[in-house]
Amino acid sequence: MxxxxxxxxxxxxxxxxxxxxxxxxxxxxxxxxxxxxxxxxxxxxxxxxxxxxxxxxxxxxxxxxxxxxxxxxxxxYPKENLVSGKVTIKQVEAFLNNRNNIAKSFVQGIADNIYEVLYHYYRHDKKEVQPTIDWIRKKLPDYIEDENLGIKQILRIEGEIWQRFYENFKYILPEDFILNKRVKRPPDNPINALISFGNSILYSKTVSQIYNTHLNQTISYLHEPSEGRFSLSLDLSEVFKPVIVYRTIFDLVNTKQIQVSKHFDKKYNYCLLNEKGKMIFIQAIEQRFESVFQHTKLKRKITYKSAIKIDGYKLEKYVVEGIEFKPFSLKNMI
Missing domain, CATH: 3.100.10.20 (CRISPR-associated endonuclease Cas1, N-terminal domain)
Structure with a gap:
């Protein structure tokens, strides 16, 4: 690669x-x-x-x-050369004092990027996605802007956003890739297998990008900090799932580069990409990571992989300097 x-x-x-x-x-x-x-x-x-x-x-x-x-x-990964006690303290302070607002920023970022992905299909004669587009644009802001929301309510809103997104798959994908229910461990059908595999790659890529910042990977805001995982990578990767994982899946399936009959191993209670399917998916998602776009604010071309690291820098600036944190926007390219 x-x-x-x-x-x-x-x-x-x-x-x-x-x-x-x-x-x-x-x-x-x-x-x-x-x-x-x-x-x-x-x-x-x-x-x-x-x-x-x-x-x-x-x-x-x-x-x-x-x-x-x-x-x-x-x-x-190697010993963290960019480790910073100051940034870690600031991250903890932000968690204690302003977790909900940061979590809401991530949720709004997820919604904004899902909106852009669905709107692409709306413009290409998939008018059935309009109710979800309208809900994100007209209804969702009233929920997210409620200052009394606790983290559990914020997570419920995030769950509803994803659920509404999944309900539109039947308008975007062929019948044999319809998502009836999101099943993770192990995935039980081809679309769940693609989602799980793609999310795993995106998560690990995010771990690598955060490694190049001063952020502590264990202190997160949308996901609950816990032992044994880099939960901040879960936070940052969520915003990029519609942009990287789902756009890759939709393109591969709709162009028939990935097919149920050729690229999956199906057993009694699970379904996995076979080796050929994995190679096709890896090549496609890596191409998307390396795709270049004009960053509106930086006024130069960057890759989507670099955009993940830049989101880390933006979060770092927020916790240290108080500069407003807005995750990557597919619409605004920042």
Whole structure:
């Protein structure tokens, strides 16, 4: 993959050889150029040792691990060089004093980007999506702007936004990709499999981008901070799901690049992308991450991947300097 990302789809072993990375599998050795790799996605069983991890740490390479179902398992990344006690304290203060407003900003960002995705289909003769578009534009602001909302009420509003979005899939996708119910672990049909796989990749990509900021990944605002996960990455990635994950899914399915009969393994109670399907999806979502647009405020071209990191910078400026935080907007390109 371009721009420093490498996906390993087969079983094998990662090791250091001199100043190079070697991936060994049944086909032999593949040499990975250290100077051009920033992150490695291990999508199968990969053997490695601490000597290799130490080498990656010194080279600044992040490793993401996924399980059999395509779910994100965890990340190894080098020691945080940008760690900041000041920013962490400010993040905690923002959580204690202004969590609800930050959470509402994320929810509004999700809604705004869902609106833009649906409006695209409305303009292409999918008039059935109009009720959801109207609800987001006319009704939702009254709910979100209520100053008395608690975090549970904010989360319920977020849930309703996603549910209304899912209800429109039947107007956008062919019948064999209709979403009857969002099922995650494990996904039980092709569309759930695509969503789960895409969300896992987006989440891990967000982990990598936040690593390049001063933010503490465990202090979040929309999602509940808890042990054993980078919950701030869950916050930041939510806004980009309509932009990156769902637009990728809609394009692949509607152009028949992904088909139920060719790209899924279906068992009694779950449905997963097969290896060919994963490769098609990975190539498409990476192309979207690297797609370039003109950033309105910065007045220069950036990628969607960089936009995730910029959202991290915006949140950092909010908690440290009090500058208003507005997540990425597909409409305004900021």
């Amino acid at each position: 371009a721009n420093g990302t490498k996906y390993l789809m087969s079983m094998g072993e990662l090791k250091r050889k001199d100043n190079s990375i070697v991936f060994h599998n049944e086909k032999g050795n593949s040499y990975l150029p250290v100077e051009s790799i920033k992150e490695i996605y291990c999508m199968n069983e990969i053997a490695l040792n601490t000597k290799f991890l130490d080498f990656c740490a010194k080279a600044g390479i992040i490793l993401h691990f996924f399980n059999y179902y395509g779910y994100y398992s965890g990340t190894f």
